[in-house]
Amino acid sequence: MGVAANKTDLRVLAVLPAYNEEKSIADVAGRTLRAYPGIDVLVVNDCSTDATEAVLKQQHVNYVTLPVNLGIGGAVQTGFLYAWEQGYDVVVQVDGDGQHPPEQIPLLVDALIARRLDLVIGSRYAGKTQIVSSWARRVGGAVLGVVIRMTTGHRVTDPTSGFRAYSRRALDYLRRFYPQEYPEPICAIELLVNGYSLGEVPVTMQERQHGKSSITGLDTLFYMIKVIFSIAIVKIRRRK
Ligand SMILES: Nc1nc2c(ncn2[C@@H]2O[C@H](COP(=O)(O)OP(=O)(O)O)[C@@H](O)[C@H]2O)c(=O)[nH]1
Numbered sequence: 001m002g003v004a005a006n007k008t009d010l011r012v013l014a015v016l017p018a019y020n021e022e023k024s025i026a027d028v029a030g031r032t033l034r035a036y037p038g039i040d041v042l043v044v045n046d047c048s049t050d051a052t053e054a055v056l057k058q059q060h061v062n063y064v065t066l067p068v069n070l071g072i073g074g075a076v077q078t079g080f081l082y083a084w085e086q087g088y089d090v091v092v093q094v095d096g097d098g099q100h101p102p103e104q105i106p107l108l109v110d111a112l113i114a115r116r117l118d119l120v121i122g123s124r125y126a127g128k129t130q131i132v133s134s135w136a137r138r139v140g141g142a143v144l145g146v147v148i149r150m151t152t153g154h155r156v157t158d159p160t161s162g163f164r165a166y167s168r169r170a171l172d173y174l175r176r177f178y179p180q181e182y183p184e185p186i187c188a189i190e191l192l193v194n195g196y197s198l199g200e201v202p203v204t205m206q207e208r209q210h211g212k213s214s215i216t217g218l219d220t221l222f223y224m225i226k227v228i229f230s231i232a233i234v235k236i237r238r239r240k
């Protein structure tokens with residue numbers, strides 16, 4: 001990717017996937033715009049059934065509304081396509097539910113540039129441990145970490161984190177291939193297997209303020225099993 005002379009030359013797009021986030025999306029979008037010099041925002045409204053779109057319109061936030069609910073994978077990939085076509089250098093992915101404090105976006109972008117990485121994951125577990133997810137989620141994340149270590153040799157402490165920054169180089173891959181289900185851990189492995197670089201920075205996260213998470217309880221177990229199978233397939237089928 002083209003490394004800009006200074007922060008303000010770097011074109012950064014924050015992609016905020018949002019499904020029924022009427023209570024939090026305006027706050028997250030506003031804080032994101034203040035978090036990094038010159039950053040642009042694209043909210044991908046994943047065919048919400050609540051007032052998410054009305055809020056975005058009223059607050060003059062840049063957004064696209066999908067005509068059908070694609071789920072997190074399709075929503076984020078929509079953002080990647082937009083960023084690619086508009087020539088952005090960096091994409092930051094931030095949950096629309098307020099779990100990812102936008103004030104920490106500079107940590108992700110600075111690490112991406114300084115360490116010349118293709119993916120920087122904001123990790124809840126890389127620094128001082130804080131308990132912000134269910135035990136099932138933490139165990140699941142740890143098991144996935146071991147699987148990633150075994151398949152790629154890389155240590156990833158928070159593979160399910162959706163608080164991330166991507167290089168334009170990574171975008172060129174992900175705009176074409178991005179998993180529709182459980183995209184975060186699978187995308188990390190795909191990038192590693194295909195020769196892209198990955199790093200983590202410690203971040204803090206908040207509990208979800210409103211609405212409910214897409215993965216809870218027993219779902220976590222199924223999530224894990226499906227992701228591990230997907231990883232096996234990613235390993236077999238290299239795309240480059
Ligand atoms: N649950 C859900 N979230 C979606 C969907 N499409 C986009 N999202 C957004 O994806 C982000 C992550 O989803 P979330 O349920 O918070 O997952 P978690 O943070 O991993 O528990 C949130 O900002 C959602 O609003 C969808 O179809 N279902």
Ligand SMILES: [Mg+2]
Nearest residue numbers: 095097099208
């Ligand atoms: Mg969330």
